[in-house]
Amino acid sequence: MHTETLDPKTQRVGDFKEGFNFGTFADDKASQPIPSTIEPHQAELAAFREACHNLCRKLLLLFGIGLEVNPPDFFAKAHEPAKTSGSILRFLYYPPPSATPDAQDDDVRAGAHSDYGSVTLLFRLRGQAGLEILTPANTWAPVPVCPPGTTDDDSPPILVNIGDLLSYWTNGLLRSTVHRVAFSSDNSNTNTNVKNAGGESTADPRYSLVYFCHPANDTPLTAVPSERVKSFRGGLADANQGNPYAERKVLTADEHLQMRLQATYLQMYGEKGEAA
Secondary structure, three states: OOOOOOOOOOOOOOOOOEEEEEOOEEOOEEOOOOOOOOHHHHHHHHHHHHHHHHHHHHHHHHHHHHOOOOOOOHHHHOOOOOOOEOOEEEEEEEOOHHHOOOOOOOOOOEEEEOOOOOEEEEEEOOOEOOEEEEOOOOOEEEOOOOOOOOOOOOOOOOEEEEOHHHHHHOOOOOOOOOEEEOOOOOOOOOOOOOEOOOOOEOOOOEEEEEEEEOOEOOOEOOOOOOHHHHHHOOOOOOOOOOOHHHHHOOOEHHHHHHHHHHHHOHHHHOOOOOOO
16 A cells, blocks of 8 residues: 555655556466465466457557558557566555545545556446546546446446557657546545446445556657658657657667656655665
């Protein structure tokens, strides 16, 4: 709890959540020590992680086709599963407000942020509110677990987020979504079992599975070879011109990821960016 601070500029304390990250799997075995309760399910987790990555690559190929990138598999090739990357599968648990009496009204379960990688897949349970996105009007809007038209589906739809790297590659044509997880619709820490218009509770514990898809660590963050991307920036000859990521001189996907992680885990890394 409170280890991760996704919005260090405005958060009083770290996020009110717990998480467990899975890296790579080899022969259906995790590459890290895992709890005994999960040990019997390693093969299932490995298959699920692989399915998530394959889905992300399909989405990235479609983005390449839609943006008329030459070649269209420009994004997908950067996400070859055999290459080392920052991609992770994460289990998340957000305790109910009743279990966080130290929380104040302006605290959040997860601070405002955009995801670091290319594409994020979010799997949620029915009835659990809290996820909000920042609208163009600079207001927070709830993201229902089951949008209209999906309420009768066997399971809630997968929510897809565009991350910072995909936004970088397209010079903002595809925008990374700023989002947070609030305690309630008015962001007050209350024990009252309030439900929103969709019948989703703001007082229950919240569970989710997330797959963060990243390109290979050594991927150079160069401009996308796409006329549509260039025309979005007014036909600039250099698609990097005016791009805030270019000003930071980030060279590889791994360097970008480490920069974001250091900002998030400031206490762990220390002021100089070195692990404490």
